Amino acid sequence: VKLLIAGAGGHGRVVAEAAESTGQWTEIAFLDDRHPAAAQASGWPIVGSLGELERLAPEFAGCVAAFGDSALRLGVLARARAAGFKSPVIVHARAAVRGRARLGPGTVVFAGAVVNLDAVFGTGCIVNTGATVDHDCDIGDGVHICPGVHLAGSVKVADACWIGIGSCVIQGIRIGARATVGAGAVVIRDVAAGHTVVGNPAWVLRHE
Numbered sequence: 001v002k003l004l005i006a007g008a009g010g011h012g013r014v015v016a017e018a019a020e021s022t023g024q025w026t027e028i029a030f031l032d033d034r035h036p037a038a039a040q041a042s043g044w045p046i047v048g049s050l051g052e053l054e055r056l057a058p059e060f061a062g063c064v065a066a067f068g069d070s071a072l073r074l075g076v077l078a079r080a081r082a083a084g085f086k087s088p089v090i091v092h093a094r095a096a097v098r099g100r101a102r103l104g105p106g107t108v109v110f111a112g113a114v115v116n117l118d119a120v121f122g123t124g125c126i127v128n129t130g131a132t133v134d135h136d137c138d139i140g141d142g143v144h145i146c147p148g149v150h151l152a153g154s155v156k157v158a159d160a161c162w163i164g165i166g167s168c169v170i171q172g173i174r175i176g177a178r179a180t181v182g183a184g185a186v187v188i189r190d191v192a193a194g195h196t197v198v199g200n201p202a203w204v205l206r207h208e
């Protein structure tokens with residue numbers, strides 16, 4: 001079973017390692033626009049540029065988009081699905097995704113992360129290293145939960161949010177679409193769509 005990962009940057013290589021840890025993929029390869037100048041990344045082959053996505057669909061069972069930018073990630077994922085790829089969920093062997101949590105297509109969960117009971121994720125999300133997402137959280141599409149984030153129970157995060165490294169969010173908070181939570185923030189009030197919050201307690205730094 002062959003997995004194609006679009007994007008061979010730092011994030012893509014961690015996706016590859018997570019996929020390898022599952023033992024479910026016999027072959028892992030990248031697409032990246034640095035091809036053909038770059039032919040491999042961390043030992044996995046780069047087999048083409050992004051333009052070759054559609055052509056490779058018959059050869060690979062699944063495709064995951066591995067870009068930090070959520071619009072790019074969701075766009076490439078949609079292209080892959082339209083081309084006939086499956087978009088698997090990748091959960092690192094050393095992550096804990098509890099029963100009845102639901103992860104949308106193309107979502108990746110890295111080592112040390114915990115996704116607790118009845119949490120729900122949309123398409124193309126990232127649960128980065130050591131992050132915890134507690135029971136009943138409801139996460140939209142294209143959300144990046146950065147390393148070491150803690151979301152308490154029943155937090156709602158809308159589409160395309162970026163929850164910065166080491167931040168925490170108390171129970172029941174709602175975070176609007178495209179919002180950014182700064183590194184280390186402590187979120188104790190709802191965050192409106194398109195707002196960036198930082199600090200403890202988190203305050204609005206800017207908005208769209």
Ligand SMILES: CC(C)(COP(=O)(O)OP(=O)(O)OC[C@H]1O[C@@H](n2cnc3c(N)ncnc32)[C@H](O)[C@@H]1OP(=O)(O)O)[C@@H](O)C(=O)NCCC(=O)NCCS
Nearest residue numbers: 128146147163164165180181182183184185196198199205
């Ligand atoms: C919040 C954030 C997006 C703002 O970035 P930015 O728009 O470039 O902001 P700036 O660096 O221009 O900082 C603007 C002000 O906010 C402050 N600030 C920025 N980030 C802050 C943070 N996380 N906590 C507290 N204050 C912060 C800065 O000190 C600065 O204050 P000043 O005007 O008094 O000097 C960014 O700082 C951040 O925290 N990103 C998260 C990164 C991350 O999680 N990376 C992990 C990737 S896996």
